[in-house]
Amino acid sequence: MREAPSPTRVPEWVAADRANxxxxxxxxxxxxxxxxxxxxxxxxxxxxxxxxxxxxxxxxxxxxxxxxxxxxxxxxxxxxxxxxxxxxxxxxxxxxxxxVGMVFQGPSLLPALSVAENVALPLQLAGASTKTSLPAAMESLRLLGISGLATSLPEQISGGQAQRVAIARALVSQxxxxxxxxxxxxxxxxxxxxxxxxxxxxxxxxxxxxxxxxxxxxxxxxxxxxxxxxxxxxxxxxxxxxxxx
The missing domain is CATH 3.40.50.300 (P-loop containing nucleotide triphosphate hydrolases)
Structure with missing residues (x-):
């Protein structure tokens, strides 16, 4: 991680009548x-x-x-x-x-899923396909400077890396x-x-x-x-x- 990320776009579901x-x-x-x-x-x-x-x-x-x-x-x-x-x-x-994006204090990654699959999970739970959710997950990982961990399992990464994956997962659904x-x-x-x-x-x-x-x-x-x-x-x-x- 050497530089801050570029902004993401506002999600389409944001309703104008709720803005205030x-x-x-x-x-x-x-x-x-x-x-x-x-x-x-x-x-x-x-x-x-x-x-x-x-x-x-x-x-x-x-x-x-x-x-x-x-x-x-x-x-x-x-x-x-x-x-x-x-x-x-x-x-x-x-x-x-x-x-709502939630980053938990303790371990929260699913051990059977890869890093990228963990990050894509909120989108898939909301109905997104693998075709669209995995690229979004990779972009979220890129923002946290950890896209190189995409294929790793949670047991293969450090506690600090796992926390950054959890943050990427919380951000992916915007x-x-x-x-x-x-x-x-x-x-x-x-x-x-x-x-x-x-x-x-x-x-x-x-x-x-x-x-x-x-x-x-x-x-x-x-x-x-x-x-x-x-x-x-x-x-x-x-x-x-x-x-x-």
Whole structure:
């Protein structure tokens, strides 16, 4: 990876009448696991709005609820209290795969698929053919500087390379909301900076919102808005995009 990527095009499904609507809006959002004396409150009464074009750094100590909040934003987990809506997406993210890109903190590649097949998977789940999805996957890998890994299996690449593959997979469907959970945690500083360049330029070209959970002050300093989690509570934010109350 020696230079930042060229922008990608805005996906055709983006509706003009949703252009000024927030991509996520939640009120008193909560997520509790278990019940009774063994219950654990992972997210407590979070009210926030993420606008299209937002650049949010979600910070806080491990175990503070950042990952759970990202999963709620992605529609991968269900709230036990409060409400959440995705106005700019026209409905729940899982109704049409690809409108939210998610980069997970832990290993997430399917071991039986090659790198290129892993990256193409979101497009194929949305109904694209191999003929169209694999070239798109190769372009996404090129943007991350790892097209040479296309035929490798996940077990044949390093943890840092696997994380870059996961980012390529999240970008391939040209989402309107990109959520990344510690995406640079396994990368050296130079590669982390270039990966962030990829995320920022791709989201700029798509008009997408970007929320990154991170412990890295260098990463959070490059995002306009910073939110802090502590014991499941969103304490506050600074910046100009979106808002948390």
């Amino acid at each position: 609507q927030p991509v996520v809006h939640c009120e008193n959002l909560s997520r509790t696991y278990g019940s009774g004396s063994r219950s654990v409150v992972a997210v407590h009464d979070v009210s926030a709005t993420i606008e299209l074009g937002a650049r949010v750094a979600l910070t806080g100590p491990s175990g503070s609820g950042k990952t759970t909040l990202l999963h709620l934003f992605a529609g991968l987990d269900s709230a036990t209290g409060g409400t959440i809506h995705w106005p700019a997406l026209g409905g729940h993210p899982l109704a049409e795969p690809g409108r 989402p309107r909301l990109m959520l990344a959970d510690e995406p640079t945690g396994q990368l050296d500083h130079a590669t982390a900076a270039l990966v962030l360049d990829v995320l920022l330029q791709a989201c700029d070209a798509l008009g997408a919102a970007l929320v990154i959970s991170t412990h890295d002050p260098v990463i959070s300093a490059r995002l306009e808005q910073r939110w802090t989690m502590s014991d499941g509570v969103l304490l506050g934010n600074s910046g100009t995009f979106g808002g948390a109350q």
